[in-house]
Amino acid sequence: MPLSDTAARQAKFNGKQQKLSDEKGLFLLVTSSGKYWRLKFRFGGKEKVLALGVYPEVSLKEARVKREDARRQLAEGIDPSLARKQSKVASRLASEHNFEAIAREWHQSQLAIWSPGHAKRVIESLEVDAFPDLGLVPVSELTAPIMLDALRKVEARGATETAGRVLQRISSIMRYAIQTGRASYNPAQDLKGALRATKQEHRPALPRAELPEFYRRLAAEPLNPATRLAFHLLMLTMTRPGEVRFARWDEFDIERAEWRIPAERMKMRAPHIVPLSRQALAVLEELRQVSGHCELLFPSERKLTDPMSENTLSYAMGRMGYKGIATPHGFRALASTTLNEEGFDPDVIERQLAHAERNKVRAAYHRAEYLDDRRKLLQWLADFYESQQGGNVRPVNFHRAG
Numbered sequence: 001m002p003l004s005d006t007a008a009r010q011a012k013f014n015g016k017q018q019k020l021s022d023e024k025g026l027f028l029l030v031t032s033s034g035k036y037w038r039l040k041f042r043f044g045g046k047e048k049v050l051a052l053g054v055y056p057e058v059s060l061k062e063a064r065v066k067r068e069d070a071r072r073q074l075a076e077g078i079d080p081s082l083a084r085k086q087s088k089v090a091s092r093l094a095s096e097h098n099f100e101a102i103a104r105e106w107h108q109s110q111l112a113i114w115s116p117g118h119a120k121r122v123i124e125s126l127e128v129d130a131f132p133d134l135g136l137v138p139v140s141e142l143t144a145p146i147m148l149d150a151l152r153k154v155e156a157r158g159a160t161e162t163a164g165r166v167l168q169r170i171s172s173i174m175r176y177a178i179q180t181g182r183a184s185y186n187p188a189q190d191l192k193g194a195l196r197a198t199k200q201e202h203r204p205a206l207p208r209a210e211l212p213e214f215y216r217r218l219a220a221e222p223l224n225p226a227t228r229l230a231f232h233l234l235m236l237t238m239t240r241p242g243e244v245r246f247a248r249w250d251e252f253d254i255e256r257a258e259w260r261i262p263a264e265r266m267k268m269r270a271p272h273i274v275p276l277s278r279q280a281l282a283v284l285e286e287l288r289q290v291s292g293h294c295e296l297l298f299p300s301e302r303k304l305t306d307p308m309s310e311n312t313l314s315y316a317m318g319r320m321g322y323k324g325i326a327t328p329h330g331f332r333a334l335a336s337t338t339l340n341e342e343g344f345d346p347d348v349i350e351r352q353l354a355h356a357e358r359n360k361v362r363a364a365y366h367r368a369e370y371l372d373d374r375r376k377l378l379q380w381l382a383d384f385y386e387s388q389q390g391g392n393v394r395p396v397n398f399h400r401a402g
Helices: 005-010 060-075 080-096 099-110 116-129 144-156 160-179 187-191 208-220 225-237 241-245 278-291 312-319 330-341 346-352 360-368 371-387
Strands: 018-021 026-031 034-043 046-055 258-261 272-275
Touching (some): 046 080, 099 116, 144 187, 208 330, 225 241, 272 371, 330 346
């Protein structure tokens, strides 16, 4: 006969466990520590018991509903005890794989290449502008509209540039989630153009995803060896085409791995130090065999005391099929975008680009600071570029100077 509410309520422990049966395997287990609903069932030829809750928190009526749910699973060939374990695991993984958990893990993974100040700014920006809306959402369930809704709140307070940086950081976190097997798609990439523009891009830049094809074309195009090496040096140093064209051998300190560009050759009329990656040093080693007897790294073929034409690199890109699509100067934008997406300190990126600093005191500080950070930044960029070159590419022998 079915168990009654009265019998369940009045049942007391009498020195040993007792089972008060209901129907269809449901019973109330009375122990010294309390009363517990249990369901006895058979699955795969074995007898099993499933816990359904504690009485009176779970009433008799609620216990019967849970029993019927379990019986439906059995009818579908599902072991309810195993299904519950899987559900608990899924819940735990969802908690471990939510956006905030992955973001903090990503943040920890970047500390070796970030300055303490930048690391602090990054996590604080996420805590203010990302975690409140995205933090508890599993990364596999994040969508572009969910992200955009959070970013619109940042824009609403007039922080347009901040919204762009937060988006870049969200995108970096999602790429990390993909790399570590917690997500399969990065919806942040679908938000390109969705935020308010902060500035116009004047020179077309090659998209990051097209780098392997660019390197393939660069290798295949019958260029003067110096022209090909000029592209490599331009990309590896984040400098302007004019700074590369007029580069002189006496500006390079190979032992210190630095290129010191004098103020008169810089757009902002301030001296600029460019740390040289292993790959950049290898370019110089190979280039020395071509122009080491000249004062200029890239002299004109007609007159060795003059630099290569300002149109040489542009014409070469046109021949490779990039006319109107990308320019030599655009590699600076490509590097900046890539490094920002990867979470590098924007101040360090701007310093490496030798952009103008409106605050004179801050400018003087920046000239002395960030050199170690910029060295790490350019080495990372060089390693990234190298990773984009396929086996059919005829690159500079990057390992000779390493």
